[in-house]
Structure formats: structure tokens, C-alpha cells
Amino acid sequence: MAEQPLHEHTLGNGLRVVVCEDHVVPLAAVNIWYGVGSRHERASRTGLAHLFEHLMFQGSANVAEGEHAALLESAGATFNASTSFERTNYYETVPVSHLELALWLEADRMGTLPAALTQANLDNQRDVVKNERRQRYDNQPYGTAFERLCALTFPQGHPYAHTPIGSMEDLDATTLEDCTDFFATWYAPGNAVLSIVGDVDAAKTIALVERYFGGLQLGPEQPAARNGDLGPLPGITAEAVDEDVPSPAYFAMFPLPTDGGNDIEAAELAVEILGGGSGSRLYDRMVRREQIATEIWAGVTRLAGGPSLAIVDAVGPDTEKIAAVLDEELARFAADGPDADETARATAQAERGFFEQTETVTGLANALSQNATQFGDPARVFTAPKRAAAVTADEITEMAGRWLAPGARTVLTYGGAK
Amino acid sequence: MSTPTLQPRPVPGPVPAWAFPSGTEGQVAGGPGTLRVDLPGRRLAAVRLVLDAGASREPGAKDGVATMTARTLLEGTEPGGGTALTAAFERIGASLYASADLTALRIALDVPVTRLNDALELFAAVLRGPALADSDVRRLVNERLEEIAQEDADPGTRAMRELRAVMFPGEARSSRPTGGTKESIAAIEGADVRAFYASAAPAEATAVVAGDLAGTAADQALAAALEGWTATGEALAAPDTIAPTTGPRIVVVDRPGSVQTYLSIAHGVPNRSHPDWPKLMVASHVLGGGLTSRLNSVLREEKGYTYGVRAGLLRLRHCGLFITQGAVHTEVTADAVADALTELRSVQARGISEEEHGSSVRALADRAPAEYETARAVAAELADASASGLGPEYPRRYLEAVRASTPDGVAKAYTDNIDPEKLTVIAVGDAEQIREPLEKLGYAPVTVTAKD
Numbered sequence: 015m016a017e018q019p020l021h022e023h024t025l026g027n028g029l030r031v032v033v034c035e036d037h038v039v040p041l042a043a044v045n046i047w048y049g050v051g052s053r054h055e056r057a058s059r060t061g062l063a064h065l066f067e068h069l070m071f072q073g074s075a076n077v078a079e080g081e082h083a084a085l086l087e088s089a090g091a092t093f094n095a096s097t098s099f100e101r102t103n104y105y106e107t108v109p110v111s112h113l114e115l116a117l118w119l120e121a122d123r124m125g126t127l128p129a130a131l132t133q134a135n136l137d138n139q140r141d142v143v144k145n146e147r148r149q150r151y152d153n154q155p156y157g158t159a160f161e162r163l164c165a166l167t168f169p170q171g172h173p174y175a176h177t178p179i180g181s182m183e184d185l186d187a188t189t190l191e192d193c194t195d196f197f198a199t200w201y202a203p204g205n206a207v208l209s210i211v212g213d214v215d216a217a218k219t220i221a222l223v224e225r226y227f228g229g230l231q232l233g234p235e236q237p238a239a240r241n242g243d244l245g246p247l248p249g250i251t252a253e254a255v256d257e258d259v260p261s262p263a264y265f266a267m268f269p270l271p272t273d274g275g276n277d278i279e280a281a282e283l284a285v286e287i288l289g290g291g292s293g294s295r296l297y298d299r300m301v302r303r304e305q306i307a308t309e310i311w312a313g314v315t316r317l318a319g320g321p322s323l324a325i326v327d328a329v330g331p332d333t334e335k336i337a338a339v340l341d342e343e344l345a346r347f348a349a350d351g352p353d354a355d356e357t358a359r360a361t362a363q364a365e366r367g368f369f370e371q372t373e374t375v376t377g378l379a380n381a382l383s384q385n386a387t388q389f390g391d392p393a394r395v396f397t398a399p400k401r402a403a404a405v406t407a408d409e410i411t412e413m414a415g416r417w418l419a420p421g422a423r424t425v426l427t428y429g430g431a432k
Numbered sequence: 433m434s435t436p437t438l439q440p441r442p443v444p445g446p447v448p449a450w451a452f453p454s455g456t457e458g459q460v461a462g463g464p465g466t467l468r469v470d471l472p473g474r475r476l477a478a479v480r481l482v483l484d485a486g487a488s489r490e491p492g493a494k495d496g497v498a499t500m501t502a503r504t505l506l507e508g509t510e511p512g513g514g515t516a517l518t519a520a521f522e523r524i525g526a527s528l529y530a531s532a533d534l535t536a537l538r539i540a541l542d543v544p545v546t547r548l549n550d551a552l553e554l555f556a557a558v559l560r561g562p563a564l565a566d567s568d569v570r571r572l573v574n575e576r577l578e579e580i581a582q583e584d585a586d587p588g589t590r591a592m593r594e595l596r597a598v599m600f601p602g603e604a605r606s607s608r609p610t611g612g613t614k615e616s617i618a619a620i621e622g623a624d625v626r627a628f629y630a631s632a633a634p635a636e637a638t639a640v641v642a643g644d645l646a647g648t649a650a651d652q653a654l655a656a657a658l659e660g661w662t663a664t665g666e667a668l669a670a671p672d673t674i675a676p677t678t679g680p681r682i683v684v685v686d687r688p689g690s691v692q693t694y695l696s697i698a699h700g701v702p703n704r705s706h707p708d709w710p711k712l713m714v715a716s717h718v719l720g721g722g723l724t725s726r727l728n729s730v731l732r733e734e735k736g737y738t739y740g741v742r743a744g745l746l747r748l749r750h751c752g753l754f755i756t757q758g759a760v761h762t763e764v765t766a767d768a769v770a771d772a773l774t775e776l777r778s779v780q781a782r783g784i785s786e787e788e789h790g791s792s793v794r795a796l797a798d799r800a801p802a803e804y805e806t807a808r809a810v811a812a813e814l815a816d817a818s819a820s821g822l823g824p825e826y827p828r829r830y831l832e833a834v835r836a837s838t839p840d841g842v843a844k845a846y847t848d849n850i851d852p853e854k855l856t857v858i859a860v861g862d863a864e865q866i867r868e869p870l871e872k873l874g875y876a877p878v879t880v881t882a883k884d
Binding site: 038039040087089109110111115140141146148154226228229230258305362363366369370 | 436444445446447448450472473506518519543571575578579582587690723724729733737738759760790797798799803806
């Protein structure tokens with residue numbers, strides 16, 4: 015969709031609302047970001063934010079167990095939730111006729127979740143989450159790489175040192191009281207942003223939000239989040255993983271600037287030019303020309319409360335050679351910077367990425383919630399292509415030198431099949 | 433905490449009407465059919481080209497040559513061209529992708545509408561004169577060999593490979609991996625790829641362009657890109673159409689130390705041209721389509737055996753496969769299979785209720801506007817319908833048939849086509865722990881096969 019005006023409103027209880035009309039399809043996307051993620055968890059309760067996300071589907075005061083999913087499924091809705099370091103996100107895209115139902119469902123669980131919370135539900139969803147952990151991480155080759163990299167990159171106890179899935183021990187130890195406390199601390203209208211995008215009338219939609227959410231209580235103020243800062247790494251911290259995987263592989267993590275300023279725009283373009291896709295420097299040298307790797311991937315996770323993170327991973331028989339070539343390319347890039355064509359290509363790709371992110375009502379609603387939650391400005395989403403295009407080659411070079419220097423990263427190596 | 437003030441539950445009105453987008457058909461003389469689909473507001477255009485050159489038409493002993501052809505096409509038009517082609521697409525914010533499955537060789541182009549013409553020129557150059565150089569094929573063969581090892585280590589992919597190997601007779605191309613085996617891929621050379629591509633007939637292809645094309649001559653630009661493009665090789669062999677066989681059977685793929693067992697439980701069904709297909713889609717949804725489906729109600733929400741299972745239909749051109757799959761904790765593997773079998777028998781035992789049917793029909797039909805919101809999704813679906821010989825009206829007719837189905841009709845289609853006593857069960861997991869419990873189920877003999 016093309017850029018549309020945004021309509022913003024804040025309820026008396028603190029709930030921030032963003033509405034964007036988009037009349038292309040008869041849908042409404044409803045998206046809530048709660049400002050709580052794994053970085054807010056306390057020691058020995060890792061995984062609680064995500065486990066709690068599961069409990070939000072188990073019913074509330076006026077919604078029976080299983081009814082949330084039943085009502086949405088039978089409305090032809092697509093719906094889900096996700097938990098990251100910094101936020102928990104709930105969303106459903108419904109036929110526009112079902113917008114009010116979706117708002118009612120979200121309000122009921124935002125206001126009354128503990129009314130339906132039982133030990134049986136907690137035990138069942140704990141088992142489901144443990145199976146999620148097994149399926150997505152423990153039973154996949156290289157599946158725990160991200161978790162291991164975070165644990166190596168951040169000091170012990172740092173809010174980003176553990177990932178949202180949490181540990182089996184902490185999941186086992188979580189009590190019903192932990193869950194009700196968690197809800198009381200974090201799930202308040204004032205800690206949430208609600209975005210609605212679709213075939214709606216903005217004024218009427220804001221009135222509907224007032225109707226369904228206006229009666230929810232303000233709730234306490236959230237505790238201040240712990241400091242998440244981390245600068246460039248002083249050297250290389252490496253771990254050799256003793257795991258039966260098909261082939262040797264090399265994983266590297268680099269902290270990057272926090273999202274929100276010009277630095278991350280330049281740093282992300284630097285990573286793209288170095289390792290994003292088959293036109294990148296690392297791919298061309300390692301995979302195409304020298305054939306020391308059969309695949310290589312690089313990408314950036316932007317974070318707003320701590321450092322953003324770049325990951326580079328490569329599969330190839332000799333991980334020492336991969337490390338040496340990576341160092342050479344990082345040094346060359348930091349010294350010479352990108353050429354004009356590389357910068358132009360990365361900028362054009364960033365624009366297409368923006369189109370892909372925002373062309374569905376679901377994607378745009380999520381981007382609005384994100385920018386409202388993290389930067390207090392939902393319309394910031396529309397400036398993404400301009401922000402990327404404004405970056406100069408010198409800025410890319412400078413960021414590469416500061417954050418992507420050779421000899422400053424966290425490394426995991428896998429030895430291959432046993 | 434004081435009590436919040438809540439409103440009564442609203443009663444939704446009728447779901448707004450929506451129909452799958454239709455397009456304008458065209459025909460390049462001696463070349464592909466074309467389809468232009470105007471989708472207002474979609475700034476990213478999608479081009480999807482399907483060639484009737486999938487793995488089911490590969491020459492004997494060249495398993496995977498279709499996949500290798502797709503990959504080598506992306507290397508460009510000059511031998512040793514390196515990043516030149518990728519860079520050219522990147523410069524205009526476009527991306528080119530190619531893949532092969534049993535049915536078709538598929539080439540996909542995504543680009544902002546404003547640069548569609550430039551992208552189509554590059555696209556045409558690739559189609560007409562790909563380098564398909566020996567050196568690129570040699571390198572991509574090595575990459576594919578590595579990829580096969582990675583696929584075999586992934587429980588879900590490994591289960592699918594075994595499922596096809598067990599269900600289809602050995603002489604059926606469908607019984608063997610689409611992307612080839614280590615042995616077949618290692619033997620593929622540049623000449624094989626060039627011969628296969630030369631035999632892929634543009635006259636049997638369809639190209640779809642979709643997006644906010646108002647005011648553009650996108651169909652002419654597409655036709656111009658395809659005009660005069662011809663096949664120079666001999667015609668490819670007729671596609672494999674051998675049907676799947678029935679069980680009952682249980683095959684354990686041994687993955688020592690596995691903390692979960694990946695289950696895949698399947699039965700053959702007719703292909704999409706059969707009137708039962710939409711009804712079987714509804715039945716699959718009732719059984720394993722969402723969190724409230726019969727399978728997830730028991731295996732996930734009641735027992736916590738799994739993060740989730742799903743039941744669905746795999747589309748092949750000549751048939752379909754009804755597949756229930758998901759990962760369960762190792763120690764409950766046999767219990768989970770027993771519960772799954774109970775649910776897969778439940779349509780025979782108790783039919784399908786009005787409520788379940790209504791919910792699943794709405795879930796399948798009313799989510800279509802969201803499912804097909806992008807030009808990519810619309811173009812891919814229309815191209816796929818064409819590749820399977822179903823025509824551009826198929827997606828619309830399919831949705832109508834889903835809505836027109838009845839609970840009894842859906843239950844009858846399930847019982848007519850799926851015999852729950854003749855299922856094939858694949859279990860990728862730790863044989864030492866799961867073999868005996870699976871044998872004790874008494875459902876079928878258990879065989880154990882090695883992972884590699």
C-alpha cells in the first residue's frame with residue numbers, strides 16, 4: 015500500500031492507539047505490542063515472558079479455554095504471537111466484519127487474564143513450550159547457535175545474555191504466582207501499543223477502541239528496564255561446540271549500534287554489502303571464487319534497548335580458513351569502504367525490503383506498533399527507505415571500522431559429523 | 433487490582449465478499465501463455481514463470497537435474513560472470529529466484545512496479561541465453577551435496593524423504609528426492625544441465641505478471657520478453673504419474689539421541705482436478721488445521737506432547753498426499769501415534785459436526801483475502817494452477833467448492849479416499865527408545881532404517 019495518514023490517540027488508561035486506513039482488501043489487522051520481553055525477566059525465570067505469551071491463549075474472564083483460537087479460526091483470521099528480547103507481540107488479521115470481536119478478545123485478556131489462569135493450563139503450556147524448545151533449537155543441527163552466541167557476547171546476567179525461549183530448568187521452576195506477578199507488572203494498557211490497519215474508518219475505529227479498552231484500569235508503572243548497553247567487543251571470544259552436525263560450520267556475532275539513529279542505518283548497509291546475498295563480498299569470495307564455503311549468510315537483528323546484532327555464518331570444511339578470510343575482508347572493508355555501486359545496490363534492496371515489510375496490513379500494523387513502542391513515532395516506519403538512502407559511503411566505512419573490525423567478535427565453531 | 437469495566441461480546445456481521453483476482457490471458461506466438469493480473473495498491477510486482485520441466489520429467493539417472501538447472505540459471509549469461517547478474521537485479525531493487533519441484537521449473541522475479549520493464553529485460557536475457565557453464569555447475573553440485581547432508585539432518589525434511597521413498601514404488605520419480613541423491617547429483621555435469629534446459633519447452637510454459645499495473649503496458653513488456661524464445665532440444669519424457677501405495681506400515685528412521693520424534697503419517701488421495709479435493713481440504717482442517725482441530729486439541733492442548741501438529745494435503749500434479757505431521761517428545765512417541773491414529777479414525781467413527789465444518793470452511797475460505805494479499809502470492813497461485821493444468825479460474829472455483837461443501841459430503845470424501853487402517857507412519861527419532869513402544873501399538877510391522 016502507499017503511505018497513508020496515521021491517526022493516533024491515547025486512552026485515559028495510557029493505551030496508545032494507531033490507526034491507518036487501507037481500503038485495498040476487506041481486512042483489519044489488529045496488532046498489540048506490550049513493552050515486555052526476555053530482557054525484563056529476572057534471573058532463574060528465563061523464558062517467562064514467552065511462556066506467559068502462551069498463557070494468553072488459554073482464556074480470560076469472559077473467554078473460555080480454547081475459545082480465543084476457536085473464535086478467530088472460525089472467522090478466517092490469521093493470528094499468532096511472538097516474544098523477543100524487548101517486546102511481546104499479539105496479532106490477528108480478520109475480515110473487517112470481525113474487527114470488534116478481535117478488539118473485544120484483546121481487551122478481555124489485557125484486562126482479566128489471571129481470572130482464567132490455572133495450574134493445569136500452566137503445566138500444559140509449559141510442556142508445549144518445552145516441546146517448542148526441543149523442536150526449534152535442541153533437536154535441530156546448529157539449533158542452539160544463537161543462544162550460545164548471545165551467552166558468549168554478553169556478560170553473565172546482562173539482560174540480553176539469554177534468549178526468549180529460556181532454559182528447561184527455569185521453565186520447570188516457574189510457578190502460578192510468577193505468572194500472576196508477571197501479568198500485574200507488565201500487562202497494563204499503559205505498557206501497550208495497539209495498531210489497526212485495514213478497511214476501516216479511523217474515527218469510528220478509535221471510538222471502538224475507547225469502547226472496548228476504555229474500561230481497563232491504568233495499572234502500576236512498570237519498573238525501569240536494566241541497562242542493556244554493550245559496545246564493540248574488545249577481542250575474539252570463541253567456543254567450539256561439541257555436537258553432531260552434518261558439516262563443520264563457523265558462526266560469528268558482532269554487536270552493532272542501537273536502533274534509532276543514523277549509525278545503525280550505516281552499519282546495517284555495511285553488513286548487507288559484506289554478506290547479504292549472493293552478490294555480496296563474502297559470498298563472492300568464499301563461495302563463488304575460493305570455494306572454501308558452500309553457503310554463507312549474514313543478517314542484522316535491530317534492537318532498541320541494547321546493541322543491534324549482526325550474525326555471519328558459513329558452512330565449510332576448514333573453519334580456520336573461513337575465519338582468516340573473514341578477517342581479511344573486514345580489514346579491507348574498514349580500510350577502503352564500499353564502492354558507489356555497492357552502496358546503491360544495498361540502498362535499492364533496503365527499499366524493496368521496506369515494501370515487503372509494509373505491503374500487507376499485517377506487516378504494516380506490526381511496523382507501526384514497533385515504531386510507536388520503541389521510538390514514540392509510528393510514522394517513522396515510512397522513512398526507512400529515505401534513512402537508508404541518506405547514508406554515505408564514508409559513514410558505512412566508519413561504522414564498519416568501529417563495529418565490524420577484524421579480531422573483535424564472538425565465534426562458534428562446529429566440527430562436523432562424528 | 434480493581435475490576436475493569438468490560439463490554440459484552442460483540443456479534444460480528446457477515447464477512448465482506450471477496451473473490452480471487454482474475455487476470456487477462458494472452459499468448460505469445462509459439463511461446464508461453466501469459467496472464468496479467470491488476471492488483472491496485474501493490475507496489476511490488478511479481479512475475480512467475482512455470483515451465484513444464486519439473487523433476488517428474490527428468491531423464492533416467494539424472495535425478496536432480498531440474499534443480500541444478502534452476503540454480504545454474506541464476507549464475508547469469510556469461511561464463512564466469514560472477515556477481516554480475518545478481519548485481520544487475522539488485523541495482524533496480526529486484527530479485528530473481530528459480531527452483532524446481534516434481535511438477536515444474538519455476539522462475540520468480542520480484543521488483544517495484546516502477547522498474548518492471550528494466551527487470552523484464554534482464555529476465556529475458558537470462559531465459560534466452562543462460563551461460564549454464566561447466567564451472568558453475570561443478571561448484572553448484574558441491575553446494576547441493578552439502579545441502580543434501582543438511583536436509584538429511586533436519587528431522588522434518590528427512591521424514592518427507594522417507595515418506596516418499598516408502599509410499600511410491602521405486603520406479604516412480606516421486607519416490608526419490610526432488611533435488612536428487614548424493615549419487616545422482618555427484619554425476620551431473622554442465623552438459624546435462626544444458627540439455628535439460630534446451631528441452632524445456634517455452635510453448636508449454638505460462639508467465640503471470642501481477643501488481644499495481646494500471647497505466648503500464650506490463651503484458652506487452654512480458655510478451656516482448658518471451659517472444660522468439662524457443663526450445664532447441666528434444667522433448668522431455670512424459671511425466672511420472674505412478675500412484676502412491678497404501679500401508680499399514682511404520683518406518684523408524686534412526687536418529688540416535690534425538691530428544692523428539694518427528695512423525696509423518698500419510699495416505700494417497702486424488703489430485704486437485706478431482707471434486708473431492710476441496711472437501712478433503714476441509715476434512716484436513718477439521719483434523720489438523722489449527723489449534724482447535726481434533727489433533728491439536730488432544731496432542732497439544734490436552735496432553736502437551738507437541739508444540740503442534742498439522743494435517744494437510746501435499747499437491748503433486750498427478751495425485752495428492754494427505755499428511756499429518758509434527759514433532760513429539762521422544763518418551764511419548766507411541767502414545768502420540770496412538771492418539772493421532774484415534775483422531776484420524778474419528779471421521780469414520782463419528783463424522784463431522786455442523787460446527788466443525790462451518791468453522792473449517794470459514795477458516796479456509798475467509799482467510800483467502802489475507803493469504804492472497806500480495807502480488808507474489810496471487811501470481812504464484814495462478815502460475816501453480818497453470819503448471820498443474822487447472823487453468824486460471826481454478827483458485828476461484830476451489831474457494832467456491834469449499835464454501836459449497838457440506839459436513840456429510842466432507843466426511844464421505846474422507847472415508848471414500850482415506851483408509852485409517854492403511855496409513856504409512858514415518859517416525860524420525862531414536863530407534864532404541866521408540867521402536868518397541870511402536871511395535872506394541874500393534875498397528876503395523878515396524879522397520880528401522882538408517883538416517884543416511
